[in-house]
Amino acid sequence: MEIKVLGISGSPHRHGNTETLLDSFLEGTHASGGTVEKVILNTLQYSPCRGCNACHKSGDCIVKDDAVILYEKILASDCLAVASPIYTMGITAELKGFIDRQQYLWARKFILKTLYFSDDHIKRHKGIFISTAGLGWDNVFDGAFPVITALFNTTGFEYYDNVIANDMDRYGGVKKHPAALKDAFEKGGKVVGVIEKLKTI
Amino acid sequence: MPIKVLAFAGSPRRHGNSELLLDWVLASMSTEREVSIEKIALTEADINPCRGCNACEKLNKCIQHDGMDIYHDKIVEADCIILSSPIYCMGIASQPKALIDRAQVFRSRKYVLRLPIVPPERKGKRLGVFLATAGQKWSYVFDAAVPSVKCFFHVIDIKDADISYLMINGVDEKGAIENHPSAKTGAENLGKTVISEIKTRLAS
Numbered sequence: 001m002e003i004k005v006l007g008i009s010g011s012p013h014r015h016g017n018t019e020t021l022l023d024s025f026l027e028g029t030h031a032s033g034g035t036v037e038k039v040i041l042n043t044l045q046y047s048p049c050r051g052c053n054a055c056h057k058s059g060d061c062i063v064k065d066d067a068v069i070l071y072e073k074i075l076a077s078d079c080l081a082v083a084s085p086i087y088t089m090g091i092t093a094e095l096k097g098f099i100d101r102q103q104y105l106w107a108r109k110f111i112l113k114t115l116y117f118s119d120d121h122i123k124r125h126k127g128i129f130i131s132t133a134g135l136g137w138d139n140v141f142d143g144a145f146p147v148i149t150a151l152f153n154t155t156g157f158e159y160y161d162n163v164i165a166n167d168m169d170r171y172g173g174v175k176k177h178p179a180a181l182k183d184a185f186e187k188g189g190k191v192v193g194v195i196e197k198l199k200t201i
Numbered sequence: 202m203p204i205k206v207l208a209f210a211g212s213p214r215r216h217g218n219s220e221l222l223l224d225w226v227l228a229s230m231s232t233e234r235e236v237s238i239e240k241i242a243l244t245e246a247d248i249n250p251c252r253g254c255n256a257c258e259k260l261n262k263c264i265q266h267d268g269m270d271i272y273h274d275k276i277v278e279a280d281c282i283i284l285s286s287p288i289y290c291m292g293i294a295s296q297p298k299a300l301i302d303r304a305q306v307f308r309s310r311k312y313v314l315r316l317p318i319v320p321p322e323r324k325g326k327r328l329g330v331f332l333a334t335a336g337q338k339w340s341y342v343f344d345a346a347v348p349s350v351k352c353f354f355h356v357i358d359i360k361d362a363d364i365s366y367l368m369i370n371g372v373d374e375k376g377a378i379e380n381h382p383s384a385k386t387g388a389e390n391l392g393k394t395v396i397s398e399i400k401t402r403l404a405s
Contacts, residue, residue, distance in 0.1 A: 012252045048295040050244075051214035051287065053374075085253065087302045089348035090292060093250035097295035139348075146291035146345040154290075 001199055003192050005034040006077035007130075008070070010041045010084035010095025017132040017165075017174040022083040024181040025130055025163055028188025029079065033196075039070060041094050046070075048097035055104035059112045067101040074155050078195050079126050081163075081188075082148060086133035090143040099151045106154050117156035124198045126191050127157030129164070130184070132174055136167035163187055203237040204399050206230055207272075207279035211286035211297030213244040218334040218378040222369060223285040225385050226332065229392030230281075236396060239275070243296040248272070250295075251302035257309040261316065269303050276304070276357055277319060280399050281328050284350065288335035293346040301349050307356040318358040326402040328395050329354040329364040332388075336373030343368045367391055 007026045011018045022038070030036045046067035054062045061068055074080055084091040091099075108115035117125075129148045133140040141164055152159045165180035174180050208227055210220045223240070230236050247268030256264045263269065276282060284300075286293040293301075310316045319327065331350045335342040347366075354364050367387050372378040379385070 012250060013254075016253070048213060049289060051212060051217065051289070051294070053214075087251060087253065088298075088304070088308075088352040090298060090301075090345065092253075093295045093299035093302055096290075096292060096298045097250075100289040100295055102290065143292070143345045143348040146341075150290040150292075 001196060003034045003195050004077045005029040005036045005079040006073055007038040007081040008041060010092050012042050012094060017168050018083050018085040020174050021132055021163060021180060021184050022081060022130045024184040025081055025188040028185035029192045032189040032192035034192040041098055049100035049103055055107040056111050059104060059108045059114055061104040067098055079191055080157050081128045081130055083130035086131060086140055086144060091147055099147060102151060102154050122156055122158050124195060125157045126160035126195055127152035128160055129162045131164045132168050133166040134169040136170055140166050160191060161187060203235045204396060205279045206236060206238045206281045207275050208240040208283040209300060210240060210242045211284060211294055213294060213296055215242060217375050218372045219285045219287045219332060221378050222332045222334060222384060222388050225388035226392040229389040230396050233396045243300060248299050248303060250299045251305050257306045258313045261310055261314055263306050273306060281395055283330040285332035288333060288342055288346060291345050293349060301353040304353050304356050311356055327359050328399055329359040330395060331364060331366050333368040334372050334378060335370045338371040342370050365391060365395060
């Protein structure tokens, strides 16, 4: 059975701490038999949500660009790993710009009632947030969690787990962190197993 | 010298609820003497996201050249900086998030290079205002936006106690805020209070 894993990197940095952590998670899913695709947001062409609310009537976004294509991919995935570094206590503007574009799916769910995810569907679709932060504060990810929750809720994923590591400035990067990359790899492997089990029931 | 107010309208929707809230604050400020106001709609301001290159930690300036070029200086010159944003997906919109992230230059200046943001005589005399609107009625709908906003003001040398907030939830469709029982009065009072406080501080 194919388990489709989609990793989205929302960092403007290529191969920085966050993408490295995402890679480790994705390698873990691959090692457990997942079919992996990684998308670098920075290489796509999309504009932020315009707040025009046209989708509240049509259920479609009037902006035709890569964001809509990526949402179709998200909806076709079993596991969604969304990665962003923490910039000024939140996710990057790139990822926020992409997440805001989900409004057309939100409109389908809550206004037009043309999109519905059963509890069973949500249970079988796992969302993972992957992040690193330079600061060591305990609350450094708090501004990101609600936004990621909104993404997973709207796209029919259970917010399954976080793969997060703070204090990067002190460690000198994620590769020097004692456990982060190993944890990410293990969590990737485990989640594929969990989805597999749920899909065979 | 007039009091300089720099206002960023963060919504991609022009003249919607968060911008109306801002306009009410600015209108009340403009009735005061010696106040000059500049309002910028971020959706038209050509401000790219921060690239996270950290070059500003060495250069003390941003290597990107776009609309932000002029606002780095204007932020330093202003006595009052106002940011308005709608809440999208539980956070501030991506346009104001890009502005906030581009303030990284100030973070580098302040915390890495240990240079002043404003001259000593202006320190503690600047005020910040955050205005937000949200469609949802949840009381916690602004919680994820506030930490980023605080960072923005901290790095431009406006401390927690000098930030005012007016955040109105439960207003979704364009213009809905006009029917809100207290938003307009709250905005007008805020405008007056902030200008009067800046006048007091500048005179001291």
